[in-house]
Structures are given as structure tokens and as C-alpha cells.
Amino acid sequence: MQSNTDGLKKEISACRLCAARFAATRTAHEPRPVVWFEPSARILIAGQAPGMRVHQSGRPFTDSSGDRLREWLGLSEDCFYDTSRVAIVPMAFCFPGYDAKTADLPPPRICGATWHDRVISALGKLRLRILVGGHAHRYHLGTRLGVTELVKGWRSLPEGVFALPHPSWRNTAWLKRNPWFEAELLPVLRARVKEQMQHD
Numbered sequence: 250m251q252s253n254t255d256g257l258k259k260e261i262s263a264c265r266l267c268a269a270r271f272a273a274t275r276t277a278h279e280p281r282p283v284v285w286f287e288p289s290a291r292i293l294i295a296g297q298a299p300g301m302r303v304h305q306s307g308r309p310f311t312d313s314s315g316d317r318l319r320e321w322l323g324l325s326e327d328c329f330y331d332t333s334r335v336a337i338v339p340m341a342f343c344f345p346g347y348d349a350k351t352a353d354l355p356p357p358r359i360c361g362a363t364w365h366d367r368v369i370s371a372l373g374k375l376r377l378r379i380l381v382g383g384h385a386h387r388y389h390l391g392t393r394l395g396v397t398e399l400v401k402g403w404r405s406l407p408e409g410v411f412a413l414p415h416p417s418w419r420n421t422a423w424l425k426r427n428p429w430f431e432a433e434l435l436p437v438l439r440a441r442v443k444e445q446m447q448h449d
């Protein structure tokens with residue numbers, strides 16, 4: 250019998266709400282939602298939106314951002330892609346296209362507004378929420394703080410919530426300017442991830 254979550258995943262996979270918007274971008278691509286969650290997940294990775302490589306692979310974080318994120322979390326690829334434990338839910342499920350400077354466009358708001366609350370309520374076993382990048386910070390925490398200020402205050406976030414910068418190469422200079430992130434925050438994050446991965 251099909252579960253409610255299976256039905257929701259099928260609905261998202263079939264979503265074409267942004268077809269006209271994507272057709273008008275330089276890549277003129279079609280929606281390809283990358284749907285990656287199961288109701289048993291204890292860890293949520295709330296990201297931004299797939300990039301072009303993920304759009305092509307159909308698997309989240311199959312790019313250099315993913316390599317860096319896995320390193321931050323202390324997870325092998327096998328563990329990272331274990332949907333029974335880790336749900337990867339971006340603010341938009343599809344690649345949004347490029348802007349004039351070939352940076353990725355922001356995730357279309359309609360995606361979060363249409364799907365996000367339904368997905369999060371389907372994930373009733375979450376114990377750890379890892380919010381990656383400003384779009385996820387704003388949505389999940391309702392914050393107006395900038396990324397640096399929010400991440401720097403990581404000890405005062407709600408229990409079980411970590412806010413991270415986006416692991417893109419574009420943030421390499423940020424990492425150099427903020428060495429406390431790797432020295433202080435990441436060891437605590439890795440320990441929390443390990444704890445949840447060991448749970449039955």
C-alpha cells in the first residue's frame with residue numbers, strides 16, 4: 250500500500266509549477282525535482298536548490314559543495330545518501346537556472362510555499378536540523394540576521410538546530426575569515442550527527 254509520504258513524493262516529482270519560469274532562463278531547462286526523504290529520517294539537511302550538476306544527476310549534492318558538506322558533517326557518501334536516516338530538503342527541489350553572472354538564481358519562493366510545510370510535517374522523527382545557507386536560515390528560523398552573525402551565534406540556536414554557510418567554493422574566503430567555524434562548530438556538529446546516525 251502506498252504511504253502518505255510516497256504520495257507526497259510522487260506529487261513533488263510531478264510538479265511543473267516553474268516550467269515557464271525555467272523555460273525563460275538561459276538554460277531553458279525543464280523542472281526536474283530532486284526528491285530525497287523518507288519519514289524515518291532523524292537528520293534534516295535543509296539546503297538551497299540543486300545546481301546544474303545535481304539537476305543532471307538527479308541526486309542531491311553530487312558536486313563539490315556536497316564533498317565539502319560531507320566533510321563538515323563527517324559522513325561518508327553511503328551514510329549521507331542513506332534516506333532512512335538523512336532527509337535532504339532544499340528550499341526549491343529544482344535547479345532554478347543562472348543569473349547574468351552565472352551564479353545560481355535564488356530558489357523560487359513558490360516551491361517552499363507549496364511543498365515545504367507538508368514535507369517537514371511528514372518527517373516526524375527529526376532530531377537534528379542542519380540549515381545550509383541564508384534561504385534555509387530565513388525559512389526555518391524566521392531570522393533576519395545575516396549568515397555570519399547567525400552562524401557565529403550557533404550556541405544560542407534552538408536545541409538540535411545548526412545553521413551553516415553554504416558549502417559552495419564561493420564561500421572559501423568566508424571560511425578563511427572565520428576559523429572558529431571549523432575549529433569550534435564543526436567538531437560539535439560532527440558529534441551530533443554521529444549520535445543520530447547510530448540511533449536505531
Ligand code: SF4
Binds near residue numbers: 261266280360
Ligand atoms: S522548483 Fe518546486 S515548485 Fe518549482 S517546479 Fe520544481 S518542485 Fe515545482
